[in-house]
Amino acid sequence: MGGEALEAARREKLQKIRQLGLDPWGGRFDGHEPIARIRQREKEIRMVAPGDCQIGHPPQEQGPHVRAAGRIVLQRPTGKLLFLNIRDWTGQIQVLIGQRQVGEKNWAVAKCLDLGDLVGVDGELKHTKTGELSIFADALHFLCKSLEPPPAKFKGLRDPELRQRMRYLDLAYNEGVLERFLRRTKIVESIRRTLAGEGFVEVEGPTLHAIAGGAAARPFITHHNALDIDLYLRIALELHLKRLLVGGMERVYELGRVYRNEGISPRHNPEFTMLEAYQAYGDYRTMMDLAEKLIVEAIQATGQSLRLPWGEGEIDFTPPFARRTYDELLAEYAKVDPAEPASVVEGARRAGLETAGKHPDVVKNELFETVVTDQLAGPVFVMDYPAAICPLTKRKTDAPHIAERFELFIQGMEVANAYTELNDPDLQEELFRTQLAGLPEEESMARMDRDFIRALRHGMPPAGGLGIGIDRLVMLLTNAQTIREVILFPLLRPEQE
RNA sequence: GAGGCUGUAGCUCAGCAGGUAGAGCAACGGACUUUUAAUCCGUAGGUCCCGGGUUCGAAUCCCGGCAGCCUCACCA
DSSP states (O other), rough: OOOOHHHHHHHHHHHHHHHHHHHTTOOOOOOOOHHHHHHHGGGGGGGEEOOOOOBBBBOOEOEEEEEEEEEEEEEEEEETEEEEEEEEEEEEEEEEEEEEHHHHHHHHHHOOOOOTTTEEEEEEEETTTTOEEEEEEEEEEEEEEOOOOOSTTTTBBOOOOHHHHHHHHHHSSSTTHHHHHHHHHHHHHHHHHHOOOOHHHHHHOSSSEEOOOOSSSOOEEETTTTTTTEEOOSSSHHHHHHHHHHHTTTTEEEEEEOOOOOOTTTTBBBBEEEEEEEEOOHHHHHHHHHHHHHHHHHHHTTTOSSSSEEEEEEOOSSSSOEEEEHHHHHHHHSSSSSSSSHHHHHHHHTTTTTOTTHHHHHHHHHHHHHHHGOOOOOEEEEEEEEEGOTTTEEEEEEEEEEEEEEEEEEEEEEEEEEEEOOHHHHHEEEEEOOOOOOOOOOGOOOOHHHHHHHHTTOOOOOEEEEEEEEHHHHHHTTTTTSSTTTOOOOOOOOOOE
């Protein structure tokens, strides 16, 4: 039977439901408990002896009367008895519907049920002969017809394209998918709670920028008609949050979407969620402590231990996370002397990198990203970056070639990035002006933003700033090997008609 | 953007030395008041991703396109 015939069969049942005087699209349904909570009421079940204990009158269970609502995910009809498994967003439970027990009208409804329909159930919670906790229905409430057949009941929806295009089906039927996205929500809630506890305030900056600054990435371009100007979707939150530091918001953060017009991969989606937090009178070490706290509390909020499964192995998030310097790691993995440009160039050549015409710090960083980052299982804070590749970061007072920056690496992924923020307007202006040799313009963070310089000239408090890639953090905390598993609707080419 | 892999029933997948398409689940009809991926009997269901080509004959071979996945590049 093809798709049309499958739908026709369901529409026929929809008509029968109408003929029974019921709305096949349901309506308000009050007083039902989440299935997980109903399952907890198992302990209220009591054994009751009917009078005296005689042969033929064994003790019987008596359980609480419960009301549930959910989607039918499995159906087992056995003559005048029907077993359903219904699922809501907290769990699943078996429902037993007997023709004699529910009466003729309810039984007529039961015969119209298809996999995927939404139903409400009233009944007694107790065990079947085989010991399965079940709701023994005494009333059925039809809540919504599903006109489309669900995916295969055991294997589910496997095709990665269909899983993304029809995320509703992925969520409704595939084991663990809804749970992972609910866990993402808990992580984000925990981050907000932690920041609030530390005295941060949340703000909303503009997403349409005249200058796409604060990071090195190609922006999406759009157009405002009334002003007749091109605008960019933001690629970072940084420069507006720092303006707010100037304005006196001493602890401020934004948790929101940024957009980068770059490739798509298991670790990249063109729009993704970023946290940026800025703390006046702090520095990058302050931010290190904050990053650690945000992550540890997020893990605790999901009810997990600090040793999390990751693929075949696990990640140990027990604080304190390792702290290593950039040069130390470069020396260890690339076998070069980080202080000697000639040694670094030699190492880069060994790694097969093109070095001609490139700034020494650009070469150094390409070598670092080629040889070191993949090896960092972490969590590890990599500290003290070459200054030339960090145009928004304060330099070390006693070592101006080193920027007070760290990145947090976990499983080779850059999860967080933090600076002691540069607040010297003259140096900032100079760095915006300097285009590093070997870097095309769109790959540079150096984009002149005159208003931002003006803001710095009015005095930005010394500060620490932290950015966290929320999607990647959620990947690590939910054992998701691709970013698409933690973004509800990742970018796909539109379906063709 | 480059290379590799994949695309067959509503879903999950077989079939690909070229001979006219198959299973499981779902669906439909029948039996069944304790099943749990229920079971048993029966029925029906296809633009083999799209477009060309080779051939007597193409799901299968060739070319082009579309979509997804993986790797690489850019990026977080």
